[in-house]
Amino acid sequence: MSKKICVVGTGYVGLIASVGLSDFGNEIIGVDIDEKKVKMLNEGISPIYEPGVERYLKRNLESGRLTFSTDIGKSIQNADVIFIAVGTPPKDNGEADLSFVESVVKSIAENLNDYKVIVTKSTVPVGTNRWIKEKMNEFAPGKDFDVVSNPEFLREGKATQDFFHPDRTVIGYESERAKDVMFEVYRALNLISVPFVWCSLETAELIKYASNAFLATKITFINQMANLAETVGADIHTIAKTMGMDGRISPKFLHPGPGYGGSCFPKDTMAVVQTGDKYGIDMSLIRSVIEANDMQKARMVTKLEKLIGSFQGKTIAVLGLAFKAETDDIRDTPAFNLVEGILSKGAKIQAHDPQAMDNFAEVYPQIEYCKSEFDALKDSDALVLVTEWNEYRNLNLRKAKELMKGNFILDTRNLLDPELAKERGFILEGVGKG
Numbered sequence: 001m002s003k004k005i006c007v008v009g010t011g012y013v014g015l016i017a018s019v020g021l022s023d024f025g026n027e028i029i030g031v032d033i034d035e036k037k038v039k040m041l042n043e044g045i046s047p048i049y050e051p052g053v054e055r056y057l058k059r060n061l062e063s064g065r066l067t068f069s070t071d072i073g074k075s076i077q078n079a080d081v082i083f084i085a086v087g088t089p090p091k092d093n094g095e096a097d098l099s100f101v102e103s104v105v106k107s108i109a110e111n112l113n114d115y116k117v118i119v120t121k122s123t124v125p126v127g128t129n130r131w132i133k134e135k136m137n138e139f140a141p142g143k144d145f146d147v148v149s150n151p152e153f154l155r156e157g158k159a160t161q162d163f164f165h166p167d168r169t170v171i172g173y174e175s176e177r178a179k180d181v182m183f184e185v186y187r188a189l190n191l192i193s194v195p196f197v198w199c200s201l202e203t204a205e206l207i208k209y210a211s212n213a214f215l216a217t218k219i220t221f222i223n224q225m226a227n228l229a230e231t232v233g234a235d236i237h238t239i240a241k242t243m244g245m246d247g248r249i250s251p252k253f254l255h256p257g258p259g260y261g262g263s264c265f266p267k268d269t270m271a272v273v274q275t276g277d278k279y280g281i282d283m284s285l286i287r288s289v290i291e292a293n294d295m296q297k298a299r300m301v302t303k304l305e306k307l308i309g310s311f312q313g314k315t316i317a318v319l320g321l322a323f324k325a326e327t328d329d330i331r332d333t334p335a336f337n338l339v340e341g342i343l344s345k346g347a348k349i350q351a352h353d354p355q356a357m358d359n360f361a362e363v364y365p366q367i368e369y370c371k372s373e374f375d376a377l378k379d380s381d382a383l384v385l386v387t388e389w390n391e392y393r394n395l396n397l398r399k400a401k402e403l404m405k406g407n408f409i410l411d412t413r414n415l416l417d418p419e420l421a422k423e424r425g426f427i428l429e430g431v432g433k434g
């Protein structure tokens with residue numbers, strides 16, 4: 001039987017969960033403290049850029065199964081299941097900040113009028129779901145509820161696809177009653193034989209951190225190999241491709257670049273190190289990954305400097321600001337390090353990104369934002385490719401050469417054909433191409 005669900009937080013994760021769960025036939029109310037977001041969502045406009053999301057948003061609003069509200073109390077009272085999908089950003093020491101989660105837990109306790117299942121979708125450190133249980137017992141003694149951990153694995157840019165066809169769905173639970181409820185919530189996924197991992201709260205919590213820490217490690221591994229390859233005259237593309245032919249390794253996440261960014265890998269690696277410290281468990285591998293990734297980001301500025309010489313008085317065209325393609329998310333994007341490095345060394349920036357310029361301008365209002373990649377290239381001394389947007393892969397290099405003053409390219413994603421760039425008169429530096 002379909003469920004009445006309240007999703008608290010309508011950001012990248014909460015919005016996808018809201019539209020996805022209502023598409024599965026459940027009745028959803030998405031709640032956010034941001035009034036502007038809620039208004040836009042009720043009008044069928046997505047506050048974020050995520051391919052496909054608006055189609056699902058409109059369809060489910062029209063069906064009447066999906067609405068958005070700022071009234072958390074009423075929304076909780078009317079729901080059988082409450083999904084917590086608020087942010088868990090890093091504190092200064094790297095620990096996950098659980099204050100948004102705690103405030104939602106308080107609201108749930110205040111409005112617990114009946115048995116409800118509280119589902120944590122936000123990424124939270126091991127022990128948090130048990131802590132939620134304790135808080136609930138403290139704020140709402142004697143009331144009937146269950147706590148479930150249901151970490152999210154979606155990739156921004158492919159979020160709808162990942163929600164409807166996940167590799168697996170992880171559910172940490174303690175009572176059969178809650179398990180039955182979760183089975184109903186995700187009935188549609190059961191019907192298409194998505195593997196379900198039913199496990200303890202702690203196991204579910206740690207699966208998420210282990211997965212992200214592993215992926216961050218894999219990226220960092222290939223980045224360091226790329227640095228070695230370019231120094232000794234080897235080709236990382238052939239190395240990574242051949243490594244990937246080994247079934248034990250797989251070709252995924254073996255693409256060298258400017259260092260990982262985004263809202264998850266940097267914060268989740270820091271949080272798992274903090275958790276290790278808390279329990280006295282050595283997390284030196286992940287600690288090194290974090291350090292190596294910071295160095296990779298800094299290395300891009302050094303590479304650019306080696307390529308163009310002094311930055312003073314130069315104009316640099318930066319193509320791509322989002323932390324990866326197909327999103328407007330700039331959280332921890334490698335573009336920050338490049339832009340900061342370029343500006344601090346006295347050069348001017350002309351930037352372009354298909355979706356992330358408004359967000360980036362809130363942090364760096366002082367750079368010039370251009371309508372097209374070609375406007376950004378005009379009279380520039382060098383081009384830096386930061387995000388792997390498809391439209392940059394086939395950049396018209398003849399036109400670029402005509403527009404630019406200089407002939408340097410730093411291709412941090414190895415998007416361009418080095419031979420063609422050379423033919424067009426460019427001096428191109430990639431990552432890991434000896």
Ligand SMILES: NC(=O)c1ccc[n+]([C@@H]2O[C@H](COP(=O)([O-])OP(=O)(O)OC[C@H]3O[C@@H](n4cnc5c(N)ncnc54)[C@H](O)[C@@H]3O)[C@@H](O)[C@H]2O)c1
Binds near residue numbers: 032072085
């Ligand atoms: N973004 C991703 O790709 C991704 C993937 C997997 C897991 N996660 C995890 O999911 C969680 C959410 O991430 P996100 O990227 O969606 O964050 P986000 O910042 O995009 O969204 C969080 C939303 O919560 C709202 N909010 C904050 N406090 C609230 C409250 N008390 N009541 C109602 N709304 C409130 C904010 O206004 C915001 O809209 C994080 O823990 C993150 O680590 C994110």
